[in-house]
Amino acid sequence: xxxxTLVIIPAYNEERNISDLIHSIKQLYPSxxxxxxxxxxSDATARLAQGAGAWVLSHRFNMGYGVSLxxxxxxxxxxxxxxxxxxxxxxxxDPADIGxxxxxxxxxxxxxxxxxxxxxxxxxxxxxxxxxxxHVFRVILKLLSGQEIKDVTTGFQAMNRKVLDxxxxxxxxxxxxxxxxxxxxxxxxxRIKEVPVLMHPNEEGKSMHRNPLNALYYIFKMILSMFLTKxxxx
Amino acid sequence: MPLRQQIVAVAIAISIFxxxxxxxxxxxxxxxxxxxxxxxxxxxxxxxxxxxLLLRITHLIGAVLPTSALFFFAIIFLMLVCIQFSIxxxxxxxxxxxxxxxxxxxxxxxxxxxxxxxxxKG
Numbered sequence: 102x103x104x105x106t107l108v109i110i111p112a113y114n115e116e117r118n119i120s121d122l123i124h125s126i127k128q129l130y131p132s133x134x135x136x137x138x139x140x141x142x143s144d145a146t147a148r149l150a151q152g153a154g155a156w157v158l159s160h161r162f163n164m165g166y167g168v169s170l171x172x173x174x175x176x177x178x179x180x181x182x183x184x185x186x187x188x189x190x191x192x193x194x195d196p197a198d199i200g201x202x203x204x205x206x207x208x209x210x211x212x213x214x215x216x217x218x219x220x221x222x223x224x225x226x227x228x229x230x231x232x233x234x235x236h237v238f239r240v241i242l243k244l245l246s247g248q249e250i251k252d253v254t255t256g257f258q259a260m261n262r263k264v265l266d267x268x269x270x271x272x273x274x275x276x277x278x279x280x281x282x283x284x285x286x287x288x289x290x291x292r293i294k295e296v297p298v299l300m301h302p303n304e305e306g307k308s309m310h311r312n313p314l315n316a317l318y319y320i321f322k323m324i325l326s327m328f329l330t331k332x333x334x335x
Numbered sequence: 336m337p338l339r340q341q342i343v344a345v346a347i348a349i350s351i352f353x354x355x356x357x358x359x360x361x362x363x364x365x366x367x368x369x370x371x372x373x374x375x376x377x378x379x380x381x382x383x384x385x386x387x388l389l390l391r392i393t394h395l396i397g398a399v400l401p402t403s404a405l406f407f408f409a410i411i412f413l414m415l416v417c418i419q420f421s422i423x424x425x426x427x428x429x430x431x432x433x434x435x436x437x438x439x440x441x442x443x444x445x446x447x448x449x450x451x452x453x454x455x456k457g
Contacts, residue, residue: 156452156453158442160439171436172435172439172440175440176439179444271429
């Protein structure tokens, strides 16, 4: 292990984007290690990621986004990395922003840095339902923790080892880790900050929340999870 | 309770008992899941044979008919079974997740178990 920082990319059937993403990260940050968590893809994601120079952790079955993230966290802890950046494999996040996120984690004493889509003007467009959902979570988060976060559902994050140690434990909500994770860390006294990032439109329009039933379940589950997180003792 | 009803109820309860015991004996059902079914079978036999008890329970829960009391307890039993299954499924989901993650990490650490490291092309 040459670097103390690991970039993890959870990926499911991302053969169209994965190589370019890895090459971009390697070009911008040659010393940072990259691990792709292939979540049971049926296409060439794993082979292409390996070919592009990333470590590949393959799930035997499709376990979901949250489980993939936690596999990456566990790998980082096992390999003793001190910082971790997570970036989505669909090409929506701009690898050029990794440096800005890492700078805050490394220099500013912040434990978790969130790449926010709403702090600056960008091309990001999403459905009205998702925007309403984000707003509801934002209000609940503010109500339960006093923490004012604009983008509570961002998947572009950087964290230090202290946060990783929490995320590898059983308290990590691996089905949909979003605003409830922020609430959890906030309750534990961790410092959280937002940094503006660019968000490109998803060309394929692929999202786990596209199915209306999934979206409805997601909103219900997240609100429940946030209140339960507040009620639990850690 | 008419004798015919008693015979039918006892026959059903004994059948449940035999089926559950046979499934456990053949290792198709684990002991930990059998106790709730066996308990139900026992309750059914007791209430059939001791009809007075069923009448008292009916009165106690405020039901009008003994059959309503039986249905009420049948629903409670099914709910308990469902909760027991949900708890077990949650635990199994956690275990599958942990095992999947461990396998992925071990394979990444041990190339002979299936290569996962970066190739030279990168």
